[in-house]
Amino acid sequence: MVELYHFEPNANxxxxxxxxxxxxxxxxxxxxxxxxxxxxxxxxLAINPKGQVPTLIHDGIVxxxxxxxxxYIDEAFAGPPLRPRDxxxxxxxxxxxxxxxxxxxPSLSMLGWSRGIVPLMRKKSPAELERALQAxxxxxxxxxxxxxxHNTFTEPELEESRRRxxxxxxxxxxxxxxxxxxxxxTYSLADINVFNMAAALPHxxxxxxxxxxxxxxxxxxxxVGSRPAIRAALALSRNxxxxxxxxxxxxxxxxxx
Amino acid sequence: MLxxxxxxPCGHSAIALIGLHEKGLRFESHYVELxxxxxxxxxxxxxxxxxxxxxxxxxxxAIAGTxxxxxxxxxxxxxxxxxxxxxxxxxxxxxxGKILNEDIAPSVSLLAxxxxxxxxxxxxxRGRLGEQVAMIxxxxxxxxxxxxxxxxxxxxxxxxxxxxxxxxxSRVEASLAQHPxxxxxHYSLADIYLFPMLxxxxxxxxxxxxxxxxxxxxxxxKAVRDRPGVRSALSFKPAGTPLPADSLEMxxxxxxxxxxx
Numbered sequence: 001m002v003e004l005y006h007f008e009p010n011a012n013x014x015x016x017x018x019x020x021x022x023x024x025x026x027x028x029x030x031x032x033x034x035x036x037x038x039x040x041x042x043x044x045l046a047i048n049p050k051g052q053v054p055t056l057i058h059d060g061i062v063x064x065x066x067x068x069x070x071x072y073i074d075e076a077f078a079g080p081p082l083r084p085r086d087x088x089x090x091x092x093x094x095x096x097x098x099x100x101x102x103x104x105x106p107s108l109s110m111l112g113w114s115r116g117i118v119p120l121m122r123k124k125s126p127a128e129l130e131r132a133l134q135a136x137x138x139x140x141x142x143x144x145x146x147x148x149x150h151n152t153f154t155e156p157e158l159e160e161s162r163r164r165x166x167x168x169x170x171x172x173x174x175x176x177x178x179x180x181x182x183x184x185x186t187y188s189l190a191d192i193n194v195f196n197m198a199a200a201l202p203h204x205x206x207x208x209x210x211x212x213x214x215x216x217x218x219x220x221x222x223x224v225g226s227r228p229a230i231r232a233a234l235a236l237s238r239n240x241x242x243x244x245x246x247x248x249x250x251x252x253x254x255x256x257x
Numbered sequence: 258m259l260x261x262x263x264x265x266p267c268g269h270s271a272i273a274l275i276g277l278h279e280k281g282l283r284f285e286s287h288y289v290e291l292x293x294x295x296x297x298x299x300x301x302x303x304x305x306x307x308x309x310x311x312x313x314x315x316x317x318x319a320i321a322g323t324x325x326x327x328x329x330x331x332x333x334x335x336x337x338x339x340x341x342x343x344x345x346x347x348x349x350x351x352x353x354g355k356i357l358n359e360d361i362a363p364s365v366s367l368l369a370x371x372x373x374x375x376x377x378x379x380x381x382x383r384g385r386l387g388e389q390v391a392m393i394x395x396x397x398x399x400x401x402x403x404x405x406x407x408x409x410x411x412x413x414x415x416x417x418x419x420x421x422x423x424x425x426x427s428r429v430e431a432s433l434a435q436h437p438x439x440x441x442x443h444y445s446l447a448d449i450y451l452f453p454m455l456x457x458x459x460x461x462x463x464x465x466x467x468x469x470x471x472x473x474x475x476x477x478x479k480a481v482r483d484r485p486g487v488r489s490a491l492s493f494k495p496a497g498t499p500l501p502a503d504s505l506e507m508x509x510x511x512x513x514x515x516x517x518x
Contacts, residue, residue: 061345068351075344087332088318094325102359139420 002027005047005055007034008240009233011109012066013054014196017236019070019189021229023079035120035240040135051137067097070189084186093183096175096190104168104197107161111204113144114153121149162205169201169209169217176216180223187224195224259284260314262304264291265498266491269323269362271453273311274493276327279449279486280334288495297393308395324354327446339446349432350440353447357454361425364418365454368461370405371415423465426458426474433473437480444484452481 004020004027006013020027032038032053039051048055048064056063058076063069074082084090121129129149136142147153172194175182182190199221201209211218224230261277261284263270277284289295289310296308305312305321312321315333320326331340341347378386387406393399404410429451432439439447456478458466468475481487 063345063348065352065355068348068355071351072344072348075347087329088320090332091318091320091322091325091329094328095320095322098322098325098358101355138424139417143417 001057001059003030003057004028005030005032005044005057006053007032007039008238009236010199011105011196012052014233015066015189015192016054016056016069016073017233018192018196018230019073019082020077021232022082022192022227023073023077025073025077025079029236031238033240035117037132037135040132040137045137049137051141067101067193070097070193074189082187082189082192084183084188086184089184089186089188093188093190096182097193099168099171100193100197103164104194107164107168108197108200108204110153110161111158111165112200113148114151114158115204117148118151118153121151165201165205166208168198169205169214172198172220173214173217176220180220191220191224192230195221195230199225258315260287261285262287262289262301262312262314263310264289266453266493268453269309270311271490272323272449273313273326274490275449275452275487276330276339276446278490278493279339279484280330280337281486282330282334286493286495288498294389294393297395297398302394308393308398324351324358324446324450327449331446339444339449341441341443341445343441346441346443346445350445350447350450353439354450356425356428357450360421361451361454364421364425365457365461367405367418368415368422369457371408371411372461375405375408419462419465422458422462426455426462426465426471429455429474429477430471433477438477444481448477448481452478452487456482 002020002025004016006017006029008014009017017029032044034053038044039048039053045051047057047062050064052064054064054066054069056069056073058072063072071083083093133142133146133149136145172182179185181187182194198217202218202221208214209217225234259277259282261273263273263286265288266274289301291310295301296305296310302308304314304319307321309321311323311326312319313326313330314320315329320329327339331338340350383406387403390399390402390406393402429439436442438444439451455466455474459475459478465471466474482491
């Protein structure tokens with residue numbers, strides 16, 4: 001019995017959906033509405049005390065943290081392998097996954113939150129937002145939400161995030177110019193993990209990530225995005241994060257759903 | 258043929274040295290003097306353009322990123338096994354690796370820098386360090402050092418670091434209440450990942466790590482430290498390199514977690 005608690009099929013929440021789809025593992029999907037703070041309700045905190053998505057429950061065992069969760073999925077279920085056999089390619093897979101977690105992801109999420117979520121929070125009443133902040137179980141999430149609710153992103157930190165995204169795009173382009181997948185010759189969890197962040201790059205940084213400057217990155221995004229497992233994951237989107245003036249990223253990357 | 262580029266047995270270099278010693282692997286040692294910022298020398302940047310130790314060279318590849326390096330060693334040299342056999346145990350070990358990289362290492366770096374290194378520097382030494390730091394060719398690393406030297410926003414950053422370490426320590430204590438080692442019934446990479454950072458906490462954060470508050474963590478530190486592989490790794494000194502008598506008593510001076518990563 002496999003259950004997955006998740007939000008939109010992007011960022012960390014998209015990773016296990018795609019990995020389970022690739023393995024052909026059926027699962028019960030539980031939508032956790034992050035924008036209405038469902039992740040901080042007592043019911044959800046009983047499952048994941050940190051109040052984060054995704055959470056996987058496999059035969060009663062609670063698995064959190066999407067990157068190690070990906071390797072768990074590959075080890076615990078039959079189906080096509082999502083990790084290369086070669087130890088060096090595996091090292092590369094883990095290096096790119098860490099890069100997504102510590103470098104690309106945080107920069108992207110700062111820009112995404114400041115652009116996409118700040119306006120959505122403005123529609124809520126101050127009292128509701130204050131209650132929501134009080135319910136957050138960890139200091140790191142409270143800091144992130146407080147920044148978003150009060151819109152205290154500074155221009156230097158947004159600029160640093162844009163610089164890091166430029167560095168990220170260059171590194172990805174350089175790697176994908178040499179080999180078809182991030183780990184090397186084999187499609188792997190690295191592609192899933194980085195795709196979930198990098199899929200937003202053409203939308204966020206059109207002057208940097210485009211057919212002319214980063215053709216290999218773009219071609220890889222389309223190649224990952226057109227896999228049946230990825231398309232099926234993206235099709236779960238409810239467009240909760242869709243900015244009013246633009247198409248959702250999933251559509252840009254995944255093609256018609 | 259294995260080669261390891263490393264600092265003295267402390268922080269991430271200690272993790273790599275313990276991993277290789279536990280496996281009983283022979284390697285050629287290349288000592289990198291972090292106290293002179295040798296990791297930013299052209300000679301070392303040719304080995305690792307990101308300017309951090311440890312780096313493992315095996316056959317044609319030079320690989321960095323300690324947690325991924327140790328998994329590589331585990332997969333290339335499977336005995337004795339240092340990963341749990343079950344998928345849940347392996348997941349736990351990898352979660353500890355993530356907690357090390359994202360929470361523990363950056364927080365210990367910041368607090369150790371501020372508590373142990375900065376107060377011992379004279380104004381002249383700070384000035385010289387500032388000049389050396391200005392030459393660091395990697396933007397992010399230079400910015401990190403300059404931030405640390407200027408002590409910008411220090412109160413807020415150190416409070417947050419202490420909070421993160423407190424949360425990690427609680428998690429360690431709770432986990433050791435369930436099983437003797439961090440990832441389950443057997444010693445594993447998880448224990449190797451955390452030991453070199455946690456071993457300094459009784460001195461760095463005595464109000465958080467002490468006998469009444471964290472008895473299990475203290476007993477675990479002793480159990481890890483008593484292992485023959487750990488003992489030989491911690492006393493590992495490349496020939497002709499002057500090092501502190503007890504590497505664990507002498508922490509790598511610097512604010513950046515990542516160069517140990």
